[in-house]
Amino acid sequence: MARSQLTARSPDSDVKRPHLPSVDAVLRDDSVALLVQKFGRVRTVDAIRQVIGIARDDRCSLSIDDAVKSVASMLEEANASKLKTVFNLTGTVLHTNLGRAQLAEEAIEAAVEAMRHAVALEFDLGGGKRGERDDVVRELLCQLTGAEDATLVNNNAAAVLIGLNTLAADRGSIVSRGELIEIGGAFRMPDIMARAGTKLVEVGTTNRTHLRDYANAINSETGLILKVHTSNYRVEGFTKAVPTNELAELARQNDIPLLDDLGSGTLVDLSIYGLPKEPTVADAIATGVDLVTFSGDKLLGGPQAGFIVGRKDLIAKINQNPMKRALRVDKIRLAAIEATLRLYLNPDTLAERLPTLRALSRPVEEIENLATLLAPKVGNILSDGFSVDVTNCASQVGSGAVPLETMPSKGLAIRPVNSSSGGEIDALSLAFRALPMPVIGRIADQAFILDLRCLENESAFLANLEFLQLGGQNSA
Numbered sequence: 001m002a003r004s005q006l007t008a009r010s011p012d013s014d015v016k017r018p019h020l021p022s023v024d025a026v027l028r029d030d031s032v033a034l035l036v037q038k039f040g041r042v043r044t045v046d047a048i049r050q051v052i053g054i055a056r057d058d059r060c061s062l063s064i065d066d067a068v069k070s071v072a073s074m075l076e077e078a079n080a081s082k083l084k085t086v087f088n089l090t091g092t093v094l095h096t097n098l099g100r101a102q103l104a105e106e107a108i109e110a111a112v113e114a115m116r117h118a119v120a121l122e123f124d125l126g127g128g129k130r131g132e133r134d135d136v137v138r139e140l141l142c143q144l145t146g147a148e149d150a151t152l153v154n155n156n157a158a159a160v161l162i163g164l165n166t167l168a169a170d171r172g173s174i175v176s177r178g179e180l181i182e183i184g185g186a187f188r189m190p191d192i193m194a195r196a197g198t199k200l201v202e203v204g205t206t207n208r209t210h211l212r213d214y215a216n217a218i219n220s221e222t223g224l225i226l227k228v229h230t231s232n233y234r235v236e237g238f239t240k241a242v243p244t245n246e247l248a249e250l251a252r253q254n255d256i257p258l259l260d261d262l263g264s265g266t267l268v269d270l271s272i273y274g275l276p277k278e279p280t281v282a283d284a285i286a287t288g289v290d291l292v293t294f295s296g297d298k299l300l301g302g303p304q305a306g307f308i309v310g311r312k313d314l315i316a317k318i319n320q321n322p323m324k325r326a327l328r329v330d331k332i333r334l335a336a337i338e339a340t341l342r343l344y345l346n347p348d349t350l351a352e353r354l355p356t357l358r359a360l361s362r363p364v365e366e367i368e369n370l371a372t373l374l375a376p377k378v379g380n381i382l383s384d385g386f387s388v389d390v391t392n393c394a395s396q397v398g399s400g401a402v403p404l405e406t407m408p409s410k411g412l413a414i415r416p417v418n419s420s421s422g423g424e425i426d427a428l429s430l431a432f433r434a435l436p437m438p439v440i441g442r443i444a445d446q447a448f449i450l451d452l453r454c455l456e457n458e459s460a461f462l463a464n465l466e467f468l469q470l471g472g473q474n475s476a
C-alpha cells in the first residue's frame with residue numbers, strides 16, 4: 001500500500017479528531033459504483049478501509065472526493081499488469097531478461113486466432129481421428145533444415161534434457177571438457193546431464209580436445225556423443241576442437257548417436273544480411289549430425305520453444321519418452337511457431353517481416369537518422385538540466401549468440417549538465433524505468449545510453465517520455 005497514492009495533505013495539528021468519512025459514505029458515492037463493478041465489492045471495500053485507515057494514522061481529515069480518488073488509484077495500481085511491456089534500448093536485441101524475440105505480426109495473428117478458437121491440434125481432419133500435434137510444424141522444419149524428422153518441446157534446455165534422457169539414460173554421454181558450459185539461469189551442462197540420468201564422460205582438456213580423446217572414451221556403456229555449441233564464450237589461443245564432420249564420422253563408425261546442441265541455431269546464413277556467421281541447422285544436419293537441438297526465441301525469432309531435428313528413428317524414440325508430455329508446447333505457441341517458420345519460406349521478405357532479423361540487419365545510417373531526429377526532441381522534454389547527444393553504440397545479438405561480435409549502432413547519450421556523479425545518472429535511468437512504458441537503457445561512460453537499433457515507434461517513445469519525472473534535477 002503506497003501512501004503516495006493519497007492526495008497530499010498536511011496533518012491537522014489543531015484538530016484532535018480528524019474528519020473522516022465512513023466506509024459506507026464513500027461506498028455510496030456514484031463513481032465508486034464503477035469501481036465496484038470493475039474490481040468487485042470485496043476489493044473496493046478493502047481499499048476504502050485502507051485509505052481511511054491511512055488518513056486516521058496520519059491524523060488527516062479526508063473528504064469523500066479525496067477518498068474516492070485515492071481508492072481509485074490504489075485499485076488501478078494494484079490491478080496493473082506485472083508483466084509490463086518495455087522499450088528495449090539496451091542494444092542487446094535478444095535480451096533474455098526482456099523476453100528475447102519479438103514476434104512477427106503473422107505469428108501474433110496466428111497465436112491470437114488459436115487462442116480464440118478450438119483448433120485441430122491433435123486431430124486428423126482427413127481421417128477424423130486423433131492426430132499428432134507436432135505434425136503442424138514437422139514438414140516445415142524438415143524442409144528448412146534438410147532433416148528427416150523433427151519434434152519440439154518447451155525450450156532448448158528441455159530439448160537437450162529429453163534428448164540425453166532418451167538416448168543415454170544410465171549410459172555414458174561423451175562431451176569435451178571445453179564444452180561443459182553454463183548458459184545462465186542454472187542451465188549447466190553437467191547438472192542437466194545428471195538430471196537426464198546420463199553419466200558425464202568428460203574428454204580432452206579445457207582448451208584442447210582431439211578426435212582420439214573421443215575415440216578412446218567409447219565403450220559398450222556409451223549412449224551418445226554430445227557436441228555443445230559454446231555459444232556464450234570463446235577460448236582463444238592454443239585451442240583445438242574436433243570438427244563436427246570428424247565427430248560425425250566417428251559416431252557413425254561406432255553406431256553411437258551424435259547430438260549437437262546448437263543453442264541459438266539459425267535457419268538462414270546470417271552473413272547474407274551482413275551479420276556475423278553462426279552455424280545453421282541445415283549445415284549441422286548436412287555434416288552428418290544425428291540430432292540437432294536449437295531454440296525458438298533466439299535467432300530464429302519466434303516464441304520460446306526447443307526444436308530437435310534429425311534421424312527419424314531417434315526422433316521416434318524421443319516422442320515415446322513420457323517426458324515429452326511434460327515438456328510439450330501449447331496450441332498458442334505452436335500457431336506462432338508455424339507462422340514464424342512459414343516466413344522463412346520466402347527469404348526475400350524475411351528481414352522485413354521478422355522483427356529479430358529486421359533489428360539485426362537495420363542499416364546504421366537509418367539508426368543514425370533516427371538518433372539525429374530524436375536528440376533535440378528528447379533534449380526539449382528533459383529541459384536544461386541535461387545534454388542529449390548522438391553517440392556511437394555497439395549492439396549485440398544477445399542470448400549467447402555470436403557473443404564476441406558487435407554491430408555498429410547509434411544512440412542517445414544523456415548526461416546531467418552540472419554534474420556527472422553516478423547518483424544522478426542512476427536517478428535518470430530509474431526515472432526512465434518508471435515511465436508508463438519503461439525505457440531500458442544502460443549506463444556507460446558516465447552517461448545514460450539508449451541504443452536506438454530496436455526502436456521502431458518513435459512517436460510512441462516520445463509520447464511516453466512526456467510522463468518523465470526527474471525529481472528536482474531540472475532546477476539544479
Ligand SMILES: *Cc1c(COP(=O)(O)O)cnc(C)c1O
Binds near residue numbers: 160263305
Ligand atoms: C541458449 C542455449 C540453451 C538453452 O536454450 P533455451 O531455449 O534458453 O532453453 C542450451 N544450449 C545452448 C548452447 C544455448 O546457447
